[in-house]
Amino acid sequence: MIVPSLSTLEKKQPVSARRSLSKLLSTDLDFHREASNYASHALHAFAAKFPPQLPRIFIEGLTHKGETVMDPMMGSGTAIVEAFLCGRRAVGFDIDPLALTICRVKTHPVDFLETTWAGKRVVNSAIKLLQRASRLEPAMRERFSPASLEFIDYWFGKQSQRELMALLLAIEREHLEQPLLDFLKVVFSSIIITKSGGVSLAYDLAHTRPHLLEGKPYKDAIKIFEARLAKSAALLSQLPSNGKHVEIQQHDCRQRLPLEEDSVQLIVTSPPYANAIDYMRAHKFSLVWFGEDIDGLSTLRSTYIGSEKTGVPNTPDLPSSVCRAVDKLKEVDSKKSRVLAKYFADMRLALGEMVRVLEPGRCCIVVVGPSTMRGQTIKTHELLSDIGNEVGFETLDIAERKLDRNRRMLPAAFRRNHNSQIESRMHEEYIIGFLKPLR
Ligand SMILES: C[S@@+](CC[C@H](N)C(=O)[O-])C[C@H]1O[C@@H](n2cnc3c(N)ncnc32)[C@H](O)[C@@H]1O
Known part of the structure; x- marks a missing residue:
């Protein structure tokens, strides 16, 4: 063809x-x-x-x-x-x-050097935050609702929770403007929602059918973030600049x-297939980290065409x-x-x-x-x-x-x-x- x-x-x-x-x-x-x-x-x-x-x-x-x-x-x-x-x-x-954040990032070229430097600063700062891990758990309790914390506890191992929280805090500390902030969030999300694996305890997230995988091997979220960041920055820096x-x-x-x-x-x-794909079921694995409340996301879920709810x-x-x-x-x-x-x-x-x-x-x-x-x-x-x-x-x-x-x-x-x-x-x-x- x-x-x-x-x-x-x-x-x-x-x-x-x-x-x-x-x-x-x-x-x-x-x-x-x-x-x-x-x-x-x-x-x-x-x-x-x-x-x-x-x-x-x-x-x-x-x-x-x-x-x-x-x-x-x-x-x-x-x-x-x-x-x-x-x-x-x-x-x-x-x-x-x-979907909105991903699409915005995919149509916005980035400056390769600026992006990789910001990414390096985030990674270094996350590693430092991880060395004071006892402060991360109270920070999580302060930030997330009980329902969101319950969700995170069920689907993420303790070490992965600490690493993700450290990355999140490190991103916030950079006080970045758009589109760089969205870019880092999409990279963050891309290490959770993946075709095979990701850093949660779920399997099959990319197909929106998460199930808990007993004994799923631990993956270092900060290392994966760093690797994906470099790859993604290289891809986006090649985009043409007609994003307006x-x-x-x-x-x-x-x-x-x-x-x-x-x-x-x-x-x-x-459009969604009739009765086939429940996007929110997978997307809440990332959205919950970005501060969306798990109960609010369930309400939004009923507005999706094809939703069971x-x-x-x-x-x-x-x-x-x-x-x-x-x-x-x-x-x-x-x-x-x-x-x-x-x-x-x-x-x-x-x-x-x-x-x-x-x-x-x-x-x-x-x-x-x-x-x-x-x-x-x-x-x-x-x-x-x-x-x-x-x-x-x-x-x-x-x-x-x-x-x-x-x-x-x-x-x-x-x-x-x-x-x-x-x-x-x-x-x-x-x-x-x-x-x-x-x-
Ligand atoms: C099959 S996917 C589209 C995939 C897309 N073609 C791509 O390449 O990524 C269907 C999309 O419809 C969206 N959707 C479902 N209900 C909607 C609604 N009421 N209004 C707007 N979008 C909706 C879902 O969020 C989902 O992103």
Whole structure:
């Protein structure tokens, strides 16, 4: 698969969206043999992130330089980074506080020397603080609520707690300004939320399915921080300096987006899968250290699309295909059917906003996979396509891509349960190519 070069895109003639989108959807979109760790993409683990080539091919093929690309559920910001690298104006929203910080850092070049010196000072100061470890525990008790302390005690060994607290205090003592402060926080978080291991006692954090691993070997948090810092500073210092075109904001995409009608030239997004990934379950492992209270984070969790913790769905406007899927699930599990109905009701609101802000004649790319709930396959892509058509999009086509599950970092089954529902839902995903018709 050859990604079209930038030069083909810089021509200023109008984009014939229909023809271009059809062509792009019929190309090979698997990207299994292509590196996904270039630029700032590998800065921090994030469940279900895109391979960067996926948003890039649509950004290059469907927009010109200077046009606006938006992702209303940007996660770690793969589409935003790609839009930024391609010289587009990148606009991203998410409700997840960690996603926002990661994406801000990934689109902000740093000065290599300044960053590494600040990092060295932090490491030296953390080592000194650790020598007076008896002061660290009272500092933790003062800072964290009882619920947060209980969480930290359960998931982090005593020595790791001391090291992380020492790093945190050392970062604060530097009195750094943004973006350097966020950069150090993301490096700090990246040693906790990792694909295999990290400094907590949890396993599988990057897949958002933490479980306590008995006898997990101790890892020196300060050493790992130092190593990651050097690597991350090197990556970010290579970024181009056109970051002024990146706008990132915490926003619930079910609510009215802070954008004018018809103001966006391309949307590329990947919503959560129905009932599959609980971001907060993993992200609180870092956020709790940044002072977010564990109880407050649980409240925020219920606002995530696809969350198990759901309110009563308001579903009068859902298409009959969606109602049939919900009713079928209700026959075996009424609670899960409410979760599913809420997911589609939420996605209807999100798609309604997407169609409002998109310029007529332009495209919206939605990448999503099917789910299995109580043994029933939910063809989320087909149902979202039906919802999209009701809110004003036209589905041009739905392409399939085979998943390299490890690279997309979707939840893996626990070893003892190979036939789990999660295992069976993650073999392929679909790319819905929507067009907003001309008026
Ligand atoms: C599949 S991830 C996106 C991954 C992203 N494409 C990447 O490459 O990192 C879905 C994202 O939707 C976000 N999300 C869930 N509910 C949301 C809501 N109500 N408003 C905005 N974002 C939401 C989650 O926080 C998560 O970051």
